[in-house]
Amino acid sequence: xxxxxxxxxxxxxxxxxxxxxxxxxxxxxxxNLYSSRHYDTDERLYSDFEEATGIxxxxxxxxxxxxxxxxxxEGANSPADVLxxxxxxxxxxxxxxxxxxxxxxxxxxxxxxxxxxDDSNQWYGFSQRARIIFYDKNDVAEPPMSYEDLADPKYxxxxxxxxxxxxxTQTITAALVEHLGEEEARDWATAVVGNFARxxxxxDTDQLRGIVSGECDIxxxxxxxxxxxxxxxxxxxxxxxxxxxWVFPNQDSYGAHMNLSGGGVAAHAPNKDNAVLFLEYLASxxxxxxxxxxxxxxxxxxxxxxxxxxxxxxxxxPDDVDASAIAANIPAAQKIxxxxxxx
Numbered sequence: 074x075x076x077x078x079x080x081x082x083x084x085x086x087x088x089x090x091x092x093x094x095x096x097x098x099x100x101x102x103x104x105n106l107y108s109s110r111h112y113d114t115d116e117r118l119y120s121d122f123e124e125a126t127g128i129x130x131x132x133x134x135x136x137x138x139x140x141x142x143x144x145x146x147e148g149a150n151s152p153a154d155v156l157x158x159x160x161x162x163x164x165x166x167x168x169x170x171x172x173x174x175x176x177x178x179x180x181x182x183x184x185x186x187x188x189x190x191d192d193s194n195q196w197y198g199f200s201q202r203a204r205i206i207f208y209d210k211n212d213v214a215e216p217p218m219s220y221e222d223l224a225d226p227k228y229x230x231x232x233x234x235x236x237x238x239x240x241x242t243q244t245i246t247a248a249l250v251e252h253l254g255e256e257e258a259r260d261w262a263t264a265v266v267g268n269f270a271r272x273x274x275x276x277d278t279d280q281l282r283g284i285v286s287g288e289c290d291i292x293x294x295x296x297x298x299x300x301x302x303x304x305x306x307x308x309x310x311x312x313x314x315x316x317x318x319w320v321f322p323n324q325d326s327y328g329a330h331m332n333l334s335g336g337g338v339a340a341h342a343p344n345k346d347n348a349v350l351f352l353e354y355l356a357s358x359x360x361x362x363x364x365x366x367x368x369x370x371x372x373x374x375x376x377x378x379x380x381x382x383x384x385x386x387x388x389x390x391p392d393d394v395d396a397s398a399i400a401a402n403i404p405a406a407q408k409i410x411x412x413x414x415x416x
Contacts (some may be wrong), residue, residue, distance in 0.1 A: 101127045106247065107144065108157040109137040110334065114367025122354050128347050136370045137163040144172040149341050153322055154217040154348040157336035159242040162247075163415045164196040164335055165400030168330035173337040176349055184356040184374045189333055199355045200364035201371040202295035203391060204245055207281060209290045210318040217291065219323045220249060220330070223415035225266030232265065236273035237410035241295065241332060246410060247402035248330050251394055253404055262413035271416050278302075282309040284317055295332055296386055300369035304382035321389035328392040334370065 076384055102149070108115075111134065119130045144151050144167075156167055166190040167173050173195040181190070181197055189198030208216040208221070213231075217223050223232060225380040235242050249258040270289035275282075280292035281299060286309070299319065302310040308315075321329045336355070361372035364378040371391075 076282075082204060093226050098377050101345055103129045103131060104344055104345055104394070105133075105152045105154045105349055106130050106157065106351075107153045107339070108132060108134050108142045108336075109140055109159060109163075110157050111275055112368050114172075114363065117367060118360055118363050119133070121359065122351060125349075126350065128311075128349070130351075132220070132367055138164070141170050141172055144339060151341050152343060153339035154240075154342040154344045155336055155351055155395075156339055157334075159334045161244055161333050161400050162240045162403045164198075164333070164402065165397075168193075168195045169335065170338050171318070174336050174340045174342070175415035176345075176352075178349055178353060180353040181356055186373070186375065186393070187394045188395050189335070189373045190396070191337070191400075192395070196337035197352060197356070198373045198396060199336045199360070200368070201331045201391070202297045202334075203329045203331055203371065203389065204241060204293060205243045206320040206322055207284060207292045207299065208283050208318050208320070210316055210402055211295070212290045213318075216318060216320050217322070218284055219326070219380060220245065221253075221261060222295075222322075223268065223291070224261045226264070226266045226268070228291060229270065231266045231290040232269050233270050233283035233292040234265070235277065235280065235293075237407070237415040240314040241271075241274075241277070242410065242415070243403055243406050244332060244399055246328050246406035247398050247399045248392065248394060250405050250409070251398050252327055255409065258406070259409045259412060262409050262415055265374040266415050268412050278307060278310060278313070281317065282313075285309055285313045292347065296371075296383070297369040302378070303385055304369060306400045311385055313405065321387070323392070324390050327394065328390040333373070333396055334364075335373075342384055 123130055140156060144153050158164060158293060175194040185197055206217055246258060246262060263338060277294040279297040280294050281287040284292055337344060341350045356374055358377055361374045363379040364370045364371055365383055369380060369382050371379060
């Protein structure tokens, strides 16, 4: 069976262990964090960093677009030191908006694979979610084994999926643009629209609920929504887990698409050194384990164990296409989705 893996070699990882390093022990001051991550389990990340470093974290939370717009409006007077957000498209949006700055960090270079880092070192991915295919085991004898298979006419009227305005839809389409080219990606999107069981609606958990309710037989969702339903009760999903099967797509080709959660140092960070230390901490073994155990995500750094709920999904080959390439394809993906009539 293929295994979840990242391409970075393990040599040099020991040298990058953050919590044992002297810079953390000697740091002090404050860190102003703008974050669109809304997970209670992240509290442990922040408190452990504060305890280890003496750096006090001041948080401002909101959705990504609001935070990016705020940083733009604040300009050179912005107090922001770090922006944390979810998905490659939003990280790239922040970069394009000029609210991030490139940084140099030997720790991040050693800890994180190239494909989860921005080419110009303005943003870094710290956790991953595989975007995979779920299906009703009672109704689907031959589930789609690839993203391309979702376009097969035999699945007409069976697919539940998110809207074209959703960043996850945009990034999987952008990844297919990278792998297939724009023309084939457009044909794919048009055919998938023809296979919809209903108009796109709701979040990833709602797509899983659609399988349970019988509205659809096939859905696409990030893994952490399903793993969360394994770990704790999720209404409309957890009581019927046995009826839901899953496929890690494209295991014979480029692998399963990975969405990133990540961040970068703000363009006018008043506490830049502390900001870099915080990003380096997020790449540490301790923080990487929190991402998996607390929020059912996959670590971005290699060699870090995953939580039992995530492990139950099995091992797989992830797509290691460069996240910067996906980000560059977002405008083309949006155009394709609009032309396909993907609501």
